[in-house]
Every structure is written in C-alpha cells, then in structure tokens.
Amino acid sequence: MTRLTDIALRHATFLVFALVLLWFGLQAPGFLSPESIANIVKQAAFIGIAAIGMTFVLLTAGIDLSVGSVIYLAPLIAGFAMRDLGIGVGGGLVVAVVSGAFLGAINAAAIVGLRIIPFIVTLATLFAFRGFGAFLTGSQQFDFDADMRAFGLASIGPVPLPIVFFAGLAGLAHVVLTRTAFGRQIYAVGNDPEAARKAGLPVDWIRARVYVISGACAGLAGFVVIAQIGRLDAGFGEGREFDVIAAAVLGGASLFGGIGSALGAVVGATLIQTVRSGLVFTGVNLYLQPILMAGIIFLAVLIDSLRARRARQLKRRTIRPIDA
Amino acid sequence: MTALLAFDGLSKDWFGVPAVTDFTLGIEPGSSLGLIGENGAGKSTLMNMVGGVVAPSSGRMTWQGEPYAPATPADAARRGIAFIHQELNLFTNLSIAENIFIDGFPRRFGLIDRARIAATARSLLQRLDLDHAPDTIVGELAPGERQLVEIAKALHREADLIIFDEPTTSLTPRETARLFDVIARLRAEGRTLIYISHILGDVTRVCDQVAVLRDGRLIDHGPVADFPVPRMIRAMIGRELSGLFPDRSATPSPTVIFRAEGLGQPGVIETISFEAHAGEILGLFGLMGSGRSELARAAFGLDPLASGTLALADRPLTGPTAARIAAGMAFVTENRREEGLMLEAPVADNLSLVAVRAFGRGPLALLDREAHAVATERARAELGVRAGRIATQPVKALSGGNQQKVVIGKWLMADPRFFILDEPTRGVDVGAKYEIYTLIDRLAAAGSGILFISSEVEELIGMCDRILVMSRGELVRAFTPPFNREQILASAFREAVT
Amino acid sequence: MSELPPAGITPRPDIRAPAARPAGADLGQRVRALLLSDYFVLYLSLAYFLALVPFLPTLSTPGNIVNLMSNMWPLLVVAVGQTFVLTIAGIDLSQGAVMGLTSVVVAMLIATAAPATVLANAPIWGSLLTEQGGLLAGIPFASAVGIAAMLAVAALVGLFNGLAVARLSMPPFMVTLVTMIAVAAFAIWLTQSNNIRELPESFISLGKGDIVSVYLGPKLESQLPRREVYSFITWPMVIALAAAVFAHILLNRTVFGRWVFAVGINRKAAEISGVPVARVIVTVFVISAVCAAIASILYTARLETGRPTLGGGNFLLDVIGATVIGGTSLFGGKGKVIWTFFGVLFFVLLSNTLNLLNLSAFHIDMVKGGVILMAALLDVVRTRLMRSAT
Secondary structure: OHHHHHHHHHOHHHHHHHHHHHHHHHHOHHHHOHHHHHHHHHHHHHHHHHHHHHHHHHHOOOOOOOHHHHHHHHHHHHHHHHHHHOOOHHHHHHHHHHHHHHHHHHHHHHHHHOOOOHHHHHHHHHHHHHHHHHHHHOOOOEEOOHHHHHHHOOEEOOEEHHHHHHHHHHHHHHHHHHHOHHHHHHHHHHHOHHHHHHOOOOHHHHHHHHHHHHHHHHHHHHHHHHHHHOEEOOOOOOOHHHHHHHHHHHOOOOOOOOOOOHHHHHHHHHHHHHHHHHHHHOOOOOOOHHHHHHHHHHHHHHHHHHHHHHHHHHHOOOOOOOOO | OOOOEEEEEEEEEEOOEEEEEEEEEEEOOOOEEEEEOOOOOOHHHHHHHHOOOOOOOEEEEEEOOEEEOOOOHHHHHHHOEEEEOOOOOOOOOOEHHHHHHOOOOOEEOOEEOHHHHHHHHHHHHHHOOOOOOOOOEHHHOOHHHHHHHHHHHHHHOOOOEEEEEOOOOOOOHHHHHHHHHHHHHHHHOOOEEEEEOOOHHHHHHHOOEEEEEEOOEEEEEEEHHHOOHHHHHHHHHOOOOOOOOOOOOOOOOOOEEEEEEEEEEOOOEEEEEEEEEOOOEEEEEEOOOOOHHHHHHHHOOOOOOOEEEEEEOOEEOOOOHHHHHHHOEEEEOOOHHHHHOOOOOEHHHHHHOOOHHHHEEOOOOEEOHHHHHHHHHHHHHHHOOOOOOOOOOEHHHOOHHHHHHHHHHHHHOOOOOEEEEEOOOOOOOHHHHHHHHHHHHHHHHOOOEEEEEEOOHHHHHHHOOEEEEEEOOEEEEEEOOOOOHHHHHHHHOHHHHO | OOOOOOHHHOOEOOEOOOOOOOOOHHHHHHHHHHHHOOOHHHHHHHHHHHHHOOOOHHHHOHHHHHHHHHHHHHHHHHHHHHHHHHHOOOOOOOHHHHHHHHHHHHHHHHOOOOOHHHHOOOOOEOOOEEOOEEOOOOOOOHHHHHHHHHHHHHHHHHHHHHHHHHOOOOOHHHHHHHHHHHHHHHHHHHHOOOOEOOOOHHHHHHHOOOOEEEEEEEEOOOOOOEEEEEEEEOHHHHHHHHHHHHHHHHHHHEHHHHHHHHHHHOHHHHHHOOOOHHHHHHHHHHHHHHHHHHHHHHHHHHHOOEOOOOOOOOHHHHHHHHHHHHOOOOOOOOOOHHHHHHHHHHHHHHHHHHHHOOOOHHHHHHHHHHHHHHHHHHHHHHHHHHHHHO
8 A cells, every 4th residue: 555655656747647648538539649649749849848958957956937038038039140140940940049058158157156046046037038038129029931930840750840859858868867977966966065066076067057058948949939830929938937847846856956857857848738738628718727737736746745755754764663 | 104194384263263273293104093172173174174175374284295285175085085074975866886986987988887887886885895786876875874885985086095074973883883894994905094083982993093182283192002081081171070970969859750651653662661750860772773762752742653642740741842842841852953953043042942932922922022132141141151142143153062052951941841852962072061961960950850862871871860771662671870881782782782 | 074163154165265354444344334234225225216316307206206105015015925935935926816816806896887898708797796896896894895805815825825835845936836827817717817997986095095195386387287296195105014014023023923033944943942833834825925915905906907917927026036135035034024125115216217217128127137136146245244244
C-alpha cells in the first residue's frame, strides 16, 4: 500500500497526465487521434522550449520572470533584421536566439555582477525588455513576410518544424544536464552554492550561463510560434512567464534548486497544453478554462509537496524494526 | 628536513581586532598535528588562511619550501591541501562518483566519461571500505559514510595535507572507529594531517603533535606524549580547572514532576516509561541513532507518538507543542542554528520568543515594550550572556557558548517546570560548558525537573542524579550513583557490540 | 570550521575587507547613516521631486498633487498587505485577482441597474443581477453589506492560500499563482468579461470624499466657470492611512507581529518555541487578501464600475516592486509598513512624473524596470553597509 503511494507520488505528473488524457478521451474520442496529439505537441513546443531554458535557471535556485518579454522582444529584433538586412528566415532564427541570449546576458550581468537577486532583476527586465520592444514598434503590430509563415508551417518529413525544434532542444538539454561537467555543476550549485564555491567551481560563471540559456530558449520559443502566426502583436507573451514556470515545476523542477530535468519540462509543458486543448476540444466555456488549468497545476504542486513530505518522513531514521 | 607547511609570523586582524597573532610553526611531512583551543581561539581563522578563504594581514606561509599565498579555496586544493569540514561540502543531489569529480570531470567526446569516473570512484571506495555503488546518490548515505566520500575526494586529489575539522561530532561510535581506521591508514601512506577537535581523547589517539591556540596565539606545542589532557586544558583556558563540573547545590525532592508511560512509535521508540522528580537532573545517555532525540521530540509534540501517555505535575500532557509549552514544558534542541535561534534577530527578541505572549496587552495584544526590555535584560544578566545592546545586536554575532545560553534562556521567562535539554553543550568550549552546567544546576535547584540528554558520558556522570540508557529505541537500564562509566557505555552498546 | 568569526565579518571571497577609512570619514559616516535610515526612500522621493520641479512646473501644482495622492492610496493598501506576506518569506501573486473578483462581487450585489444588452449572457444574470440591479439594490445599508461581502470573499481566498502554504506545505509562489489564475478567470466568467456600472452614490462617495478641500478662487482659464477646489483629505486617504497605521501597529507593536517576524526568520525555531506557525501564516495571507479587497473598494468606487479585470496585467508586479523598493526583503524576516509607504510614494511619484513628461507607456515600462533595478542595487549596498556596521 505504502509502496503504491510512493510510486504514485514519484510519478505524479505522469499520473495526472494519464488521467487527463483518459478523461478527455472519454469525453471526446477524437481527442486521442494521432493528428490531435501531434497538434498538442506542436502547440506545447512554445511553452515547452522556454520551460527547458527555465529549468536550467530553476536548477540553480534562480528564477527568470523576463521570459515573457524575451519571447516578444527577441523575435521582434529578428523581424527587424530580416526586414532591414534582408537576411532570410534561417538568419532570423539565429538572430532571435542570439538576441535572446544577449537579453539573458543582461540579466546575468546584473545578477552575477551586481549581486542583485534574480527575482528583482528579471522583474525589472520584464518591464524594460517589453518597453524597449514597444519603443521599437511604437506599440504597433509587426508583420512578417510570407516566407516566415511558410517556415513556421513547414515540416521535416511528417514532423512539423516546431516539434523538430522542441525535440531537438529537449535532447540537447538532456545531454547537457546529465552528461556534461557544466550540467552536473549546475545541479551542484543549486544544491549548495557555498560548497560549490569552496570546491572551486566557477559558481558565478555557471549562474550567468543559465540565464543566457534561458534567454536563448525564450528567443527560440518566441520565434517558432511567431513563425506560425506570421505577425507579432504588442502584447505577445505577456504573462507567459507564469506558464513557463508552471510547466517547469509541473515537470518536477523545484523552485529551491537542485532538482529538475529537461524531459520533465517537456512533460510539464505538454501536460499544460493537453489540458488547454482538451478544454477547447470539449467545448468548456472559454472563461472557465483557466480555472480548470489552475486546478490541474494545483493538483500537481500538491502532489509534489506531498512527495517531498513523504521523502522527509522516510529520511527520518528508523531505529528499530517495525513490528506488524 | 623542510616542513611541509610552515607558518612564519602569520597574523590576521578584523578591523583592528586580532584573530590570529604572530603564529609560527612548522608541520613536518608525515606528521599528524592536533590543533586545539576554545571557540574563538583563532583555529578557524588560521585554517581559513591555509584554505585560501581569508588573506593574512601579515606574515607568510611556505608550502614545501615555496612561498604559499592561496587566493581561493581552489588554489589550496590544487597545491594538495584537502579539508574535511564539520559541515560536509557534498552535493546531496549528485552521486558519489560525481561528487568526487565535481571540479574536474574526465571527458570523452566532450561528455563526462562515466565509465572512468565510476571505476576510479569504485577503487577509492574500496580503499575506504565503503560498500556503495559509485552512482549512489549522496543524499541516501549516513553522515559517517558521507564523510568517507569527502575523504575519497581528498585521496582522489592526491592531497598531501588533509585537515579534519571536528570530524566525529555527528558520527556513531562505530563510524568513528571506522574513521580512525582510515586515518591510521592515511598516516601509514605518509600523508600529513591536521586534526581539530574538542574531544581531547581523540586528539591523543590520532595525533603525534599537539598545538594549542588561545586568543589567537600559539600557547603551547609539542609531541603528544608530553601532552596529557590536563596540560591541554590548562593551556587552552589559561588556568587550572579545579573541577570540570560545578557542585550540585540541592538534592531532588520526592515529588514526581514528569511521567512518561508506555511511549511508543513504530520503528522509532518502544514502551518507554520513566519518571522525573522535581529538582532532579535525570540523564539520558544513548549513542547517535539510539532514539534519544526522537524520544525528546515526540514528548514535546514535534513528532508523532502512536501510544503512551505523558503527564506533567499529574496533569495529562497532550496536544500540539504550544499546549505543552503552556503546560510548563521546555525543550532545548540539539540543533542550535537551524532550530534553536533566529540568527538574524536581536538577542532580546530571541530571549523573549517563547514567552512573548506574556507581554501582550489589551485585545490587540500590544507589546509592552518597556516590560519587554526590562525582562529581557534581566534574563541576559541572569544567564551571563555577554552581548552588547541586546535590543539591536543580532544573536548571530555572539560566540557559540553565548548563543547556547540564549537557546536555554529563551525558555526561562516562560517559567517551565520540566526541561528537556538535548545536547546542551554541543559545540561549546570548555569555559562556556562550565557556565551552562552551572545554569542547569540552578534550574534544578529552583525545583524544575530536567531531562539531560547527551552523548558524552562524562558530563552526565558529572551532573546527574540518575542516568537512563537508551538503545535501539528502548530504555535498557537505569543507573544511580556511584556511576560506573564502563557499565553505562556497555549497556548503550548492547546491540552495537554484538 | 569549528567556530565561525562573527557573521558580520564573515569573509567572502568576493568581498575584500574595505581599506582603512579615508580622512573624510565624517562625510562617509553621514552618507552611511543616510543610506541606512528608515527614511532613506522618503529622502530619495523628496530629492527626486525637488530635482524635477524646475523642469516640470506642473509637478507641484495642487491639481497634480491631488492626483498623485489619489493614485497612491489604493496602491498603498495592497502593498501593505504584500509587506506582511513578504515578511514571512512568502509572496502573494493573487492580490490583483482578488481585487478583480471583489470588484465584481460588490457591483453585482449593489448595482442599481444593469443593461440586459451587455450582461444578459453572464451567469449571474437573472439570479444575482437583473435589470433592476443587484440582489441588494435598494435595501438599506446595501453598500455596507456589499463591502462586507467583498471582505468575506477576499478572506476566503486568503484562507485557501494560507492553508495550502501552512498545512500542505506548498510553495507560496505556486499556490498564489494558481489562485491568481483561477480567481481572475472566475471574476471574468461571472460577468463574461463585462463591467457593471450604475453603482449607488453611497458607495461611489468612498472613492472621492471631500472632507477637507482647498478653495483657490475661481478657475480663470477654463471655458466653463468652475471653481478650483482640491480635495486633499478624501475617503481613500482616510481609509488607506487607517489601514496602514493599523498594519504598522500590528506588525511592529504586537505579539502577532513578533510571531510574523519569527516565522519569517526561522520557521523551525518558531515552531519549537511554541509560535502558532500555521495560524500566523494563514492570518498573514488573509490579511493580504483583505488588503486587496480594501484597495478594490477604493478603485471600484473611483471608477464607479465593477470591473473583473481590475488588478490585472502588471499591477501585481508594481505592488511587489513598490514594496521591495521600500526595503522589505523577499527572503523574509525584514519588513516595515513605513518602508512600504515610502516605496509606494516613490513608485507613484515616478509614474506621475513619467506621465507628465508625456512619455509613452513603453518608456514608462523601461524606466520602471530601471528604477526597480536601481532600488535593488541600493539595497545590496545598504545590506553590505549594515553587515560591516555590526
């Protein structure tokens, strides 16, 4: 019995996921069709790509509130570059990622260089980046050329491009986090920054890089989704930082650092998108959908905290054999 | 012979306050130096200079004959100096192998060469008789095992000098024995050690040289054979201690103040029954992991209790912690920094935390600040806490001994009738220990009952009227004076020995 | 190490001990005292005000000052609530949503009329709200009952937040994020994203009030003959200041306040010392939500509209920004209502001047971001000074 609860708690997100799929599947069988599922994953790529970057930040016990604005500003800069410099969509993609990384580097400089806490720095840049974007456009919508949309709707073989990026990034991030020195050192810094410093790890440099990564991922996420829409509204991405954080946390990342994985972020983002799509699919009132979303997130966080509490109980030493 | 590490007139002051003054000493290769001194004697500052955490104000160090001025801990590590700290610097979310290699992973095609780190880690663990797979997560290891991982790190770096800082504080006797085995092996390999400890017997056992620090100065040093424990103590505190313990000023009354009957919690404690009398200091001895702290926490309502009853002055004791405090119970935790104090808060606020309700006036419970100031100052004076302005000075600025007095003192304003003191002298130096013993005696003389939990038999023998021994979650025996140290230890080892 | 040097001088590799003080130590001391003062942000606001007045004459006109203050009061109440939550090392992201919901709640209860064309699709139509107005329309003391309902609804949300944090040990950030999403959506659902107007005069007056006004003679430039009357003491001011003073006493002068700090500094130690930790946490979240509801009264009355999206957008980030600029720490254990008062003053003054400079919304966002960053940087400097002072 307790073993069963343990297993259930450990794989809570998957369990919730399965239940959600089952529920919507029963409501509307078409929901589980391959096209519908592929569509969900495609839409999940947006939040998912940014959530992978956010996972790097959360692993160091940091937070990046500016992603919602980077998602807006980086593709915008790419848009200007494409229009004014005549670089193609591929060039635009690179510009989006690089400018995302640059915006992340601004966060990193303030956090590491000026020693201001991440919450405040990224809160400030959340305003500043969006303000700068609105300044560039005069708060107008920005329209991309037709080849941008063509790129967004393209696919490699049967796989739509957003999924290619999503999967590719997830794989890359997974390898970086689990198989490289940098990745393991991120976990070390999140677990105990003081010990990491004593061990001679370049703590500041590691911290700086995760914000650059988060910015780059947000830039990529923004570009990929804008490519599907073909235009960039002034309010695009506003409030998305919360979706991104929720996805990473649903995927098992801890806000206190040291715990989390790239694949978890993928699962978390896909779960959120599944619920969102499912609610649309089953025709739930538009205004009620966020409430159900919130319910799902609450459930996942609740299960996570129950799991943590259970882990603490198990850690408490048993001194003597437990008699039946 | 050139010293491996030599100090030459090393000094460090903090804003004009000297922490280490003119320290000159050479450490021969292959020797094992015991470094002792009271808290605040300058041991940490000295070691922080060796470790590259702090730069000296004047003087210099040489390492293998070369000038040595580390700028960062990594510098020290590169030269071959390893620290085994009291608070281990391990990452509990990583594996044993990853912890060993965290600052320099061998790579293959840009990725961590997992096979190689596992193989190296395995051979290191074998050398230390640690029977775990290299990919075991460190968070799953016991404290003693974690320390061995820390030593494995040092071995992996081929450290020439290994500095142990209070390594046995959180170890069980068996883990301690294993650690001493490992230390003996390190010495046989020709490694040089610095061993810092408050447990003087261990120093005698592990070291061949002793150096004593007091007020930042090297007071005395020499071969361990010339250093019986009394000489160490004399050098540390600068005066002869007539006795380590104060004389008891009153005898217990026959009135039972606290009664525990049939306490049990599956997997933790089993059918524990005892009585404590008013004015009695009742000792509770047990090894680490015997369930002594667990018993204390359960009795105080912090941990669950499946069966049994508690009574304070014949009134049943139930409900949450707050209710038990209101009934007259007090609990001094063994974990001062994490559970005992609000380190950032002023001394006064710490002292009044338990009884703060008593200063509330009117329906809003407005704080009577004058009464608060008077009462906290009186408490400070009674406890003999040496502090500046207690209304503003944060408690973290006090020395360990004074902090511990605050941890005990915050209960006094609530006027409890029964105290549970869990390791009240842990991490406290000899002088402050004596003051805390005096305080405990005064509490007992005032008619309170006291359950004194400790893993140091000597202090229980020195202070208690009776001693209970716990093992594997059960009370195994009760002792009355005259106490027999060997018998107490033997009963505590009941199962650990077999 | 077996013993640490006093924490005030804990050596950190990145901070080298400052060099000996230069000869102008006196000035240094004064700068230091200024930086460490409780009133630092107030001085900063005054300096900013005085520096800009020569370039922006409108800044000091009575009309602008009235406007500035009326913007300040509701924000102050919300930020005071946030101060409590931050002090226990929590955060409350749901305050804005609570404002939206309570705004709808009061409007649907006390509105005196409602157009079917706009609101017929709302789920409350027909039961709570009809052409004849809200459920309580026309009954005596409708406004008072409506306000009571606002406070009760807010307290429920706070209770939920608090229980989830204290009893289920969920992280405050996630809990209040969830309630923010759900409560905001619920408010919008209730009216299908429409506003409810036609609030009774007794309620609307709470947003204005004209307790002490200044008469500055007939307004000459105006086309229409108008008197230049400025309401300096208004209901929002009285309500907000009363709330702030009460909160100040609660946090600094009561047993409960001690407990709040104890929980914020070291929750485990507080638990062991018999502090009713769970109750403190729950109460603090209730206080935070109720403060949001009080601010909602002021906003709703001023806008004369029940608006489900009240407190939406970046409002909450403004609140947290203003609170943190004041000096309250996000890590708990450090907070003062008076700090928050000055933080809000500075924030409102800043927005006001940017508006007067005719800067567009995006410029304002950029400057706001920069100012938050500057404030945080100042806090870093102050913390270091404080450390080296002990």
